[in-house]
Amino acid sequence: MSAGDAALSVSWRRSGRTKSVIIACALLLAAAGVASLAIGPVVIAPGNVTSILWQGAFGAQAPVSSDLRDVVVVLDIRLPRTVMAALVGATLAVAGAVLQGVFRNPLADPGLVGISPGAALAAVAWIVFGGWTGGYVPALIANHALPLASFAGSLIAIVLLHRLATQDGRTSVANLLFAGIALGALANAGTGLFIFVASDQQLREFTFWTLGSLGGATWQRIGLILPFALVLVGGSFWIARALDALALGEAEAFHTGVNVERVKRIAIVIVAAGVGAAVAVSGIIGFVGLVVPHLLRLSIGPSHKSLFLGSALLGAALLTASDIFARTVASPAELPIGVVTAFIGAPFFIWLLQRHKRSFG
Amino acid sequence: MYRAENIRVTAGAKVILDDVFLSLAPRKVVAIVGPNGAGKSTLLKVLAGERRYGHGTVTLDGAPLQHWDPAALARKRAVLPQSVVVAFPFFASEIVALGIPPYLARTEAARLVERALREVDMLSAREQSYDTLSGGERQRIQLARVLVQLWANGGQGYLLLDEPTASLDLPHKIATLRIAREHANAGGGVLAILHDINLALMVADELVAMRAGRVTAKGAPKDIVTSDLIHALYGVRAEIGAVPSGPFLLPQSIRG
Amino acid sequence: MKNRYPRIIFFAALMAAATFSASAGAWTITDASGRKIEIADVSQIVTVGGAVTEIVYALGFGDRVVAADITSSYPGEVKGKPSVGYMRALSPEGVLALAPRIVLAIEGSGPPDAIEVLSRASVPLVIVPEGHDEGSVLKKIRFIAQALGVPGKGEAIAKQVAEDFAALSIMRAKIGARRSAVFVLAVGNGTPTVAGDRTSADGVFELAGVDNAIKGMNGFKPATPEATLAAAPQAVITMVERNHGLGPDVIFALPAFAGTPAAREKRLVSIPSYFLTFGPRTAHAAQKLAASIYPELSLPQLPPRPWTEAETAAKR
Numbered sequence: 001m002s003a004g005d006a007a008l009s010v011s012w013r014r015s016g017r018t019k020s021v022i023i024a025c026a027l028l029l030a031a032a033g034v035a036s037l038a039i040g041p042v043v044i045a046p047g048n049v050t051s052i053l054w055q056g057a058f059g060a061q062a063p064v065s066s067d068l069r070d071v072v073v074v075l076d077i078r079l080p081r082t083v084m085a086a087l088v089g090a091t092l093a094v095a096g097a098v099l100q101g102v103f104r105n106p107l108a109d110p111g112l113v114g115i116s117p118g119a120a121l122a123a124v125a126w127i128v129f130g131g132w133t134g135g136y137v138p139a140l141i142a143n144h145a146l147p148l149a150s151f152a153g154s155l156i157a158i159v160l161l162h163r164l165a166t167q168d169g170r171t172s173v174a175n176l177l178f179a180g181i182a183l184g185a186l187a188n189a190g191t192g193l194f195i196f197v198a199s200d201q202q203l204r205e206f207t208f209w210t211l212g213s214l215g216g217a218t219w220q221r222i223g224l225i226l227p228f229a230l231v232l233v234g235g236s237f238w239i240a241r242a243l244d245a246l247a248l249g250e251a252e253a254f255h256t257g258v259n260v261e262r263v264k265r266i267a268i269v270i271v272a273a274g275v276g277a278a279v280a281v282s283g284i285i286g287f288v289g290l291v292v293p294h295l296l297r298l299s300i301g302p303s304h305k306s307l308f309l310g311s312a313l314l315g316a317a318l319l320t321a322s323d324i325f326a327r328t329v330a331s332p333a334e335l336p337i338g339v340v341t342a343f344i345g346a347p348f349f350i351w352l353l354q355r356h357k358r359s360f361g
Numbered sequence: 362m363y364r365a366e367n368i369r370v371t372a373g374a375k376v377i378l379d380d381v382f383l384s385l386a387p388r389k390v391v392a393i394v395g396p397n398g399a400g401k402s403t404l405l406k407v408l409a410g411e412r413r414y415g416h417g418t419v420t421l422d423g424a425p426l427q428h429w430d431p432a433a434l435a436r437k438r439a440v441l442p443q444s445v446v447v448a449f450p451f452f453a454s455e456i457v458a459l460g461i462p463p464y465l466a467r468t469e470a471a472r473l474v475e476r477a478l479r480e481v482d483m484l485s486a487r488e489q490s491y492d493t494l495s496g497g498e499r500q501r502i503q504l505a506r507v508l509v510q511l512w513a514n515g516g517q518g519y520l521l522l523d524e525p526t527a528s529l530d531l532p533h534k535i536a537t538l539r540i541a542r543e544h545a546n547a548g549g550g551v552l553a554i555l556h557d558i559n560l561a562l563m564v565a566d567e568l569v570a571m572r573a574g575r576v577t578a579k580g581a582p583k584d585i586v587t588s589d590l591i592h593a594l595y596g597v598r599a600e601i602g603a604v605p606s607g608p609f610l611l612p613q614s615i616r617g
Numbered sequence: 618m619k620n621r622y623p624r625i626i627f628f629a630a631l632m633a634a635a636t637f638s639a640s641a642g643a644w645t646i647t648d649a650s651g652r653k654i655e656i657a658d659v660s661q662i663v664t665v666g667g668a669v670t671e672i673v674y675a676l677g678f679g680d681r682v683v684a685a686d687i688t689s690s691y692p693g694e695v696k697g698k699p700s701v702g703y704m705r706a707l708s709p710e711g712v713l714a715l716a717p718r719i720v721l722a723i724e725g726s727g728p729p730d731a732i733e734v735l736s737r738a739s740v741p742l743v744i745v746p747e748g749h750d751e752g753s754v755l756k757k758i759r760f761i762a763q764a765l766g767v768p769g770k771g772e773a774i775a776k777q778v779a780e781d782f783a784a785l786s787i788m789r790a791k792i793g794a795r796r797s798a799v800f801v802l803a804v805g806n807g808t809p810t811v812a813g814d815r816t817s818a819d820g821v822f823e824l825a826g827v828d829n830a831i832k833g834m835n836g837f838k839p840a841t842p843e844a845t846l847a848a849a850p851q852a853v854i855t856m857v858e859r860n861h862g863l864g865p866d867v868i869f870a871l872p873a874f875a876g877t878p879a880a881r882e883k884r885l886v887s888i889p890s891y892f893l894t895f896g897p898r899t900a901h902a903a904q905k906l907a908a909s910i911y912p913e914l915s916l917p918q919l920p921p922r923p924w925t926e927a928e929t930a931a932k933r
Contacts, residue, residue, distance in 0.1 A: 014452065041844040069846065072876030077843045080872070104448035127805075146806050200705055201837075204810060205803045208839050215842050216807015218872055245459050247448040251411050255442075256459060256510060257435025283806055302449030332844035333834045334808055 018300040018310075025313035029086065032320035036082040037074065039324050041331040044070045053079070081217035084225070085323040086316035088214065088282050091229045091274045093315025096289020097296075097307050098236050101243035102267045103173055106297070109290050110275040113180030117187035118157025119150040119279040124194040124206045126150075146209070147216075147224065147280035154276035157183055162268055171264050173250070211336030212285035214323050225277040232274030233312055239263050240304035247302065285338045287345025288315050294352070318344070362386055362422060363408060363438075363519060363550065369416035370403055370574075377403050378414070378574045385519060390541055390551040392565035392582075394558060396595050399571040401554045402443070405523050408552065409440045421519075435462070436514040439507040441522045445499065447491050453502050454478065454487035460510035473512050477505035480540060482533065496528040504537060511549065520544055522553040526560060538564040558610045562586060570594055583608050646764050649724045649746040656741050658718040659765050665704050666723025668754075668896030669745050670695055672761045673721065675897050675924035676770055684715045686726075691891055691898075709734040721761060723747055747895075749820025751782045754899050774897065774924075781900035781919050782824075788904060788916050789826040796910055797828040798852035798886075799845060799879070801868070808839040809873050817893035818854070824903035827852070827910050842873035850877050852884040852910050856893075886910065897924045 037053070038046050052074040092110075099108040110116050126149040164179035165171050195203060242263040245253040250260050278285075296310040322340040329335055363385035370378040378400045385391055385408075393401045406412035407419060410426050419426040421437060429437070439460070447456065457477055461470045478484040481501040486494065491502060504525060511518045520541065526534040534557075541551045542564055555561040561568060562582045570578040570585065572594050578585045586608055591599045600614040643657035661683045664670040670689035673682060679692070684699040686707070701712050705727040712720060712731075717740055724747035726732060735742045743764050745757055755775045762771020800818035802810045812818035813834030822829050830850035831840060853868055869880040879885070886909045892902040901919050908916045 014455075041841060042847040069849070069876060073843055073846060076875060077846065077872045081842075106449070196706075199703060201802055201810075204837065205805045208808070208810065209806055213806060213808045213839060215809075215839065215873070216805075216871075218807070221807070241463055244451075244455075247451060248445050248456075248459060249442075251406075251409075252440075252442060252445055254411060254431055255409060255435065255440040256506075257432040257462060259431045281806075297449060301455070302451055303455060327841040327843065330834075332831055332840045332848065333813070333838040334841035334844075336839070 014301050014303075018303075018306045021296070021300045022306065022310055022313065025310050025317060029313050029317040029320065032317045032324070033082055033086065036085065036320050036324050037078050039328060040073065040078055041328060042070070042073045044073065049074055077217075080219050080222055081214055081323065081327075082320060084217040084222050084281065085214050085320040087222065087225055087229050088278045088285065089288055089315040089317070089319025090312040091225070091232055091278045091315075092285060092288040092319070093292035093311040094233055094236050094308055095271045095274045095278075097293035097304070097311045098232075098239075098243070098267050098271050099289070100293055101246060101304055102264055103177065104247060104249075106294055107290070109286075110271065111184070111284075111286065113176065114157045114161055114183035114187060115154045115272060115275050116279060116284050117184040117191070119154040119276065120210055120284060121187040121190045121194075122149040122153025122156075123209055123283075124191050124198070127202050127206050127209070128194045128198045144220075144224075147221070150283075151276045151280040153187075154279055155272060157187065158268060158272035158276075162265075170261060171268075173264070208336055209283040210338070212283040212338035212341075213334065213336055214282050214319075214326075215334055216281065221281045225281050228273045228277035232270045233308070235266055235270035236308045237305060239266055240308055243267075243304045244302075283336075283338070285319070285341055287341045288319060291341075291345045291348055292318060295348075363419070363552075364421075365404075365408060365417065365419045367417040368404070368407055368414050368419065370400075370407065370412065370414045376574055378407070381417070381574075381576055383408075383569060383576070383579075385550045385552050387517065387548055387550050388545050389566045390545045390553065390564050391567045391569060392561035393552065393554045393569045393571060394556070394561050394594070395571035395577075398573075399594075400574040401571055402523055404571070405440070405521050405552065405554060409438065409521055410434055411440075432462075435510060436518065438519040438521060439510040441500075441503055441507045441520070441525055443523045443527065444496070445503050450490045450492055452487065453483060453489050453491055453494065453498075456491050456502050457487075457505045457509055460506040460508070461513055462510075465513050470513070473509050474505075477509045477512070480508060481505045482536065497530060497533060500525065500528055501533065501537075504540070508540070508544075511544070517548045519550040519552065522551065524554050524556060526555065526557065534560060558586070558591070562607060562609060586610075644763075644766055646743065646760075648764075649744040650736070652736065652744075654741045654743055656719060656743070656764060656766065661716060661718045662765075663701060663712055663715060663717040663720045664689060665701065665707065665721065665726045666745065666747075667691065667891060667894035668757055669721050669723050669761065671891075671894070671896035671898065671924060672758050672774075673765070675758075675774055676762055676765060676767060678765055683717055684712075688890070688894070707731045707735070709738070713738060713740060719743065719764070721745055721764060749815075749817045749895055751779075751824065751899075754782075754895050754897065755779060757895070758897060777922060778897050778900065781922070784917075784919055785824060785900045785903055788907065789824075791914055791916065792826040792907070792911060795826055795828050796851040797830040797849070798822060798854050798910065799830045799848065799850040800854045802837050802856070804868070804871065805839070807871060807873075808842065809845060809871065810837055811840045811845065812837055817895060820895065821892050821899070821903055821906060824899065825907040825910065827906065840873070842871070845873040846876050850874075850879050851882065852886060853877075853879045854886050854888060854906075857887045857889045884910070897922070901925050 038049050048070055052071050056075045095110055099110065100106050123146055126145055130145055161176065161179050161183055165175040242258045245256045245258045254260050292315045293307060293311050296307055296314060300306055300310060322337055326335045326337040326340045365381060365383045368378050368381040381404060395401055403412060407414050410429065421429060454474055457474045458470060478487055481504050483498065483501050483505060486498060491499065507520065525537050529537060538560060541553060545551050565582055568582045568585055569576055570590060577593055578590055586601055588599060588601055591597065598616045599610050601608050602611055643655050645653055645655050647653050660681055662673060662678060662681045663684045664673050664682055665686045667688045670685045671691055674692050682695065682698060684701050685695050686701050686704040688704050689695050699715060701707055707726060709731050712735060720735060720740060720742045722742065723745050745760055755778060758775045758778060759771045762768050800812035802812065811831050813831050813836055815835050816837060819829050830848040853874060865883055865885040868874055868885055874880050888906060891898060892906060904919050
């Protein structure tokens, strides 16, 4: 039992609503998942999709004679892609919610604290100079070099950030923010330098990477992100109660028995792991971490335990749905998924701003 | 038993607390009075375990404060800050529930939250967003949270209150002092920073008068509150009167 | 013989140039940006764009090239000359510092501001029309020859190149069932960036008798893996310079290609970047591409030309 539950039970107005919103998010995810398996540039009858999945799951012979190509499309492309969209979406949304809790600010975002800029710098460095390594890098590593580089970039950024913001064993959230902005600016400058020496093709590759894509979804990559996503989501539930208390302020959270320094450390580590892995497999996808927790806070309140559960479900649903759009609307070309999420996210924020303006007269 | 000995706190070259001795026993209400900048809040923070001190020792039940881990400390003492800004739109009842430790059963937690809300006369506002409440209402919600924290751990322990009555209306000031008194009567200890001398005189078993980071007087209110003490603390002259129940200060008698 | 050939051209050109400057003094040309440009002196040339540089060398003006951009890597000796940087990131001062008498830049050179500044400088800037078919190659040769004041020489080379294209079209006629291919510019994070319509890759495919598997998309864009798979390409083409050491085992493991006929037949061809520059070697490039896509047809090679052998000549 946690304070989250206690808070729910003492607020009868919210507890019922939270349950129904969580259920709605789960249903939305299920619907997005089904649609993502059924819809794509290759037209496959829903019956065929079902039988192919059945076949893939149980090794049974498909009752309908399906084309080998359809089997490949459903099992090797759509299924891993749907799973990865859900994992990345859940990871980004929960990471946003955790960061917002730690920073006590609903606008905190992995981009703000230098994680994504660090990943971007490493990615562009690989894109521009990776070719020089030529045949010396084993093919297996070369194939995953971009994800590995960006993962390393985000980890280095977070370690530097933590070092800069910590003094005498205490991490100041304000310093964390300043250091994050400074590191981000530095990383962006480095990225700019690489862009300057990059060729058109490299530039194009980097630009598409910064806008995100789930096109590289394979079971291998799902294996890469899964442990980090689990660490993030599991860790977030572990510190949910502490983050609730942290809303009162750091001193006040300490008064209620929270080991504030430890919670901040855990939060930074799990967010870096989750975001680093997500950026590694899918590039930079904005707005999910900002919009999803915000939307949920409006409907079920700020209590972190239910916020994390809802964010995981709604983030997964949102990214899965966005990806359907990204891969079908301009087929055979693929719209960068970051463009889709920004088109959904930015107007939503403008709407929020308008609403706020009105409420403050 | 809280015991602070020879506490010295500095910030750069500035000495904020110096040579401070203080003890807080169960069943006692200790009030700290003194002008702005006397170091009262800093002393409270030192006792809360929140503020580091360069010199001296603070023990709680015999063990140095730095040996207590945050969770164990939270079972022994609760702290009411001057004002709390909450980052997200929690409901009033949810704020109160933040005082509940993780191991408490859900029904018991709900019962305690409701009792505390009733105690501070905020039951009707339980489903309101904390940031829509007035300053006084917020302070009462925070008091409820602090009470719940100690109740959930046996109902004793120490209450450290930083100006608990600052933005309250008269009836709620009296009610807050009554709550503090009842907590002491039930076996807990209370340390409260109070600006209103009369309220301090009303509730305190012991008065600690501070000025410029030092304790200038300490003892039973009726023994130490004199016109001279008021002058030493605040630089104003006032007459101390006494009606049957005890001494009091007449604000209208203040001369500059 | 091969050694001496360019030198003869050079002397001929030198004499021709001398004749022109003596008699006419100056000539005018309308470039790809529509400006009328007066040219009097071609003694020092800056070339921008691989095709432009190759044509200038083929015309025998190689010794007058004072600098070229980094996409100009042929003939080999151009690599020893000063570089003006990447063709889309030119710096006006950097170009003019080399004291050229004329700047020949392929259409699409940039950035636009730099082109604007250069076009207003006292040194003539001539924009060479770009295109990705047989006609554009001939047009580029004739245009550059005209800009350098040697239209006759240009006509002679254009005639030979046209013969190569004619031979290529006879070769194409031998291809019965055309194969389809996808050109992969980069693999990035798993989403391949491929060539659609109106690209240089599409142009060379056409010349090689290969169908572009990617339809309904213009330019180089990341293609959704499912659509790439659905296009069922029979070959995958990558660039030698840009594959990050990716071999068939890696390319064909990507979901976009795993189930394609190309993967089943392990048909992956790496082409050097000049296959896409549409200079005088284009017909030869298209023949090489066709030969590797249709190995069973043993397609005949095109006759060597001075401008296709310059590399070996330079190495000797």
